[in-house]
Amino acid sequence: xMLIGMLSxxxxxxxxxxxxxxxxxxxxxxxxxxxxxxxxxxxxxxGNGSILAAYPKGHGKGAIVLKRxxxxxxxxxxxxxxxxxxxxxxxxxxxxxVRDPGTGAMRLLCFSGLYPARLATSEDEGGSWTPLxxxxxxxxxxxxxxxxxxxxxxxxxxxxDDGRFFTANGKLSxxxxxxxxxxxxxxxxxxxxxxxxxxxxxHLCEPGCVRSPDGRQLTMLLRENRRVKGSHxxxxxxxxxxxxxxxELPRWLNGDRHTARYAxxxxxxxxxxxxxxxxxxxxxxxxxxxxxxxxxxxxxGQYLVRxxxxxxxxxxxxxxxxxxxxxxxxxxxxxxxxxxESPYILAVRMKxxxxxxxxxxxx
Numbered sequence: 001x002m003l004i005g006m007l008s009x010x011x012x013x014x015x016x017x018x019x020x021x022x023x024x025x026x027x028x029x030x031x032x033x034x035x036x037x038x039x040x041x042x043x044x045x046x047g048n049g050s051i052l053a054a055y056p057k058g059h060g061k062g063a064i065v066l067k068r069x070x071x072x073x074x075x076x077x078x079x080x081x082x083x084x085x086x087x088x089x090x091x092x093x094x095x096x097x098v099r100d101p102g103t104g105a106m107r108l109l110c111f112s113g114l115y116p117a118r119l120a121t122s123e124d125e126g127g128s129w130t131p132l133x134x135x136x137x138x139x140x141x142x143x144x145x146x147x148x149x150x151x152x153x154x155x156x157x158x159x160x161d162d163g164r165f166f167t168a169n170g171k172l173s174x175x176x177x178x179x180x181x182x183x184x185x186x187x188x189x190x191x192x193x194x195x196x197x198x199x200x201x202x203h204l205c206e207p208g209c210v211r212s213p214d215g216r217q218l219t220m221l222l223r224e225n226r227r228v229k230g231s232h233x234x235x236x237x238x239x240x241x242x243x244x245x246x247x248e249l250p251r252w253l254n255g256d257r258h259t260a261r262y263a264x265x266x267x268x269x270x271x272x273x274x275x276x277x278x279x280x281x282x283x284x285x286x287x288x289x290x291x292x293x294x295x296x297x298x299x300x301g302q303y304l305v306r307x308x309x310x311x312x313x314x315x316x317x318x319x320x321x322x323x324x325x326x327x328x329x330x331x332x333x334x335x336x337x338x339x340x341e342s343p344y345i346l347a348v349r350m351k352x353x354x355x356x357x358x359x360x361x362x363x
Contacts, residue, residue: 012250012298012299012300013299013300014252014300014304015252015288015289015290015300015301015302015303015304016302016303016304016359017280017281017303017304017305017306017359018303018304018305018306018355018358018359019281019305019306020305020306020307020348020350020358021284021306021307021308021309022309026348026349026350027308027337027346027347027348028073028074028075028076028346028347028348028349029344029345029346029347030053030067030069030073030076030332030344030345030346030347031055031065031067031076031079031344031345032344032345033057033342033344034341034342035342036057036342037057037058037059037062037342037343038055038056038057038065038334038342038343038344038345039055039056039057039058039059039060039062039092039318039334039343040055040056040059040060040092040093040257040318040334041053041054041055041318041319041320041332041333041334041345042054042055042092042093042094042095042318042320043095043320043321043322043332044095044096044097044108044320044322045097045322045323046097046125046126047106047125048070048125049070049072049324049325050068050069050070050125051068051069051072051073051320051322051330051332052066052067052068052095052108052126053066053067053068053069053076053095053320053332053345054066054093054094054095054110055093055334055345056089056091056092056093059315060090060091060092061089061090061091062089063086063087063088063089064082064086064087064089064093064110064112065079065082066079066080066082066126067079067080067345068080068126069330069347072324072328072330072349073322073330073332073347073349074349076347080126082129083120083129083130083131083132084131085131085132086112086120086129086131086132088132089112089118089132090112090113090114091112091113091114091141091142091143092112092113092142092145092318093110093111093112094110094111094113094142094143094144094145094147095108095109095110096108096109096111096144096147096187097109098147098149098155098186098187099149099186100185100186101153101184101185101186102185102186105123106125107121107122107123107186107187107188108121108122108125108126108129109121109144109147109187110122110129110132111135111143111144112132112143113139113140113141113142113143113144113159113165114139114140114141114165115138115139115165115166115167115168115170116134116135116136116137116138116139116168117134117135117136117138117139117140117143117144118132118133118134118135119132119133119134119135119187120132120133121187121188135189135190136190136192137167137168138166138167138192138193139161139165139166139167140159140160140161140165140166140179140193141159141160141161141162141165141205142159142160142205142206142257143157143159144157144159145158145159145206145207145208145257146158146207146208146209146259148209148211148218148240150182150239150240151215151239152239154182154183154184155182155183155184155186155187156180156181156182156239156240157180157181157182157183157190158178158179158180158181158207158209158220158240159178159179159181159193159207160176160177160178160179160204160205160206160207161176161177161179162175162176162177162203163175163177166179166193174200175198175199175200176198176199176200176202176203176204176205176225177195177197177198178195178196178197178198178204178205178207178222179193179194179195179196180193180194180196180240181193181194196242196243197234197243197246201228202224202226202228202229202232202246203224203225203226204222204223204224204225204232204246205222205223205224205225206222206223206256206257206258207220207221207222208220208221208222208257208258208259208260208270209221209260210260210268210270210292210295212292212296213262213266213292216237217235217236217237218235218236218237218239218240219233219234219235219292219295219296220233220234220235220236220243221233221249221253221258221260221270221272222234222246222258223255223256223257223258223275224254227275229248230248230249230250230251230253230254230275230276231248231249231253231254231255231256231258231275232246232247232248232249233246233247233249233295234246234247249298250298250299250300251276251278251279252276252279252288252300252301252304253270253272253288253295254274254275254276254279255272255273255274255275255276255286255317256272256273256275256314256317256318257272257273257317257318257319258270258271258272259271259272259319259320259321260321261321261322261323261329262323263323263327263329263352264323264327265327265352266291267289267290267291267302267352268289268290268291268292268294268295268301269287269288269289269321269323269329269352270287270288270295271285271286271287271307271317271319271321271331271333272286272287272288272317272319273285273286273310273314273316273317273318274286274304274306274317275314279304281304281306282314283310283313283314283316284306284307284308284309284310284316284317285306285307285308285310285316285317285319285331285333285335285346285348286304286305286306286307286317287303287304287305287307287321287329287331288301288303288304288305289301289302289303289304289305289352289355290302290303302355302359303355303359305350305355307331307333307348307350308333308335308337308346308348309337310335310336310337311335311336311337311338311339312336312339313336315335315336315343316333316334316335316336316343317333317335318333318334319331319332319333320332320333327351327352327353328349328350328351329349329350329351329352330347330348330349331347331348331349331350332345332346332347332348333345333346334346
């Protein structure tokens with residue numbers, strides 16, 4: 001299956017727009033602190049259905065905060081205890097839940113980026129955590145922003161760097177590079193990262209991956225950080241060993257930090273920060289809904305949904321996307337949701353079957 005941008009945007013039908021941002025009954029404040037910037041969120045669903053969220057006290061850099069919801073995002077715990085050195089985090093935390101290939105037990109991973117990349121683990125579903133420890137003699141930006149399990153049972157993670165943080169004495173480069181690294185022991189150790197793409201023309205970064213329904217193809221969605229083009233995508237048909245040349249995505253998927261999950265009915269939900277300059281939702285927290293085939297063909301899909309209206313610039317949308325057993329989607333991010341206040345953490349709950357009626361009324 002060939003991917004993305006094979007047809008001109010001009011001949012493609014755009015997705016229907018749906019605006020849920022005024023439906024405040026869908027919104028739950030996860031965390032809010034007067035005068036304190038609460039930033040970039042990462043989430044996982046635990047084995048008992050609880051949701052765990054991690055985010056920094058600051059714009060990327062700052063102490064990592066943990067909270068948990070035991071009722072599908074309707075309410076949230078107080079801030080959970082964390083190891084002392086989590087206050088030294090230099091960058092956006094990223095959470096993952098993986099299986100140990102030897103024991104079959106589930107393990108939580110929490111990464112913190114820049115140099116050196118560091119990792120904390122939990123063997124009891126977040127009840128207790130190790131301190132952050134270096135993964136290796138390397139680093140990067142938003143390390144392990146996404147992670148997949150290969151068909152061979154290994155873990156594959158991708159990230160980016162602009163020359164500053166891959167080594168101890170790195171310097172800013174004109175090139176943005178994409179790296180991948182693998183783990184064969186359930187995330188406890190990681191290979192030396194392998195560069196698989198580099199460009200000074202377009203700065204592709206913040207990879208988010210999704211596997212095709214037949215399991216044969218990985219699609220990587222990428223932010224374009226120079227803002228000279230829209231977001232791009234790359235494809236691998238060999239579990240990340242080789243990636244295709246990047247192609248530009250349709251404008252309705254132009255955005256930052258794409259997080260893709262499948263709904264129970266097989267449709268694909270991709271949440272991100274909208275960066276399409278032609279969109280009425282530019283700068284806001286949105287979700288695109290369609291099929292994997294729509295994504296592969298560059299088609300419009302069904303809906304582009306504004307989940308929350310960010311009130312200040314384009315500073316939101318590092319999202320957690322969790323799918324509950326009843327089909328409810330819980331989409332979690334940070335942003336300026338109240339004029340004049342610092343960014344805080346917000347969860348939005350919705351079901352996909354609600355969107356058709358709202359789309360028919362127009363946004």
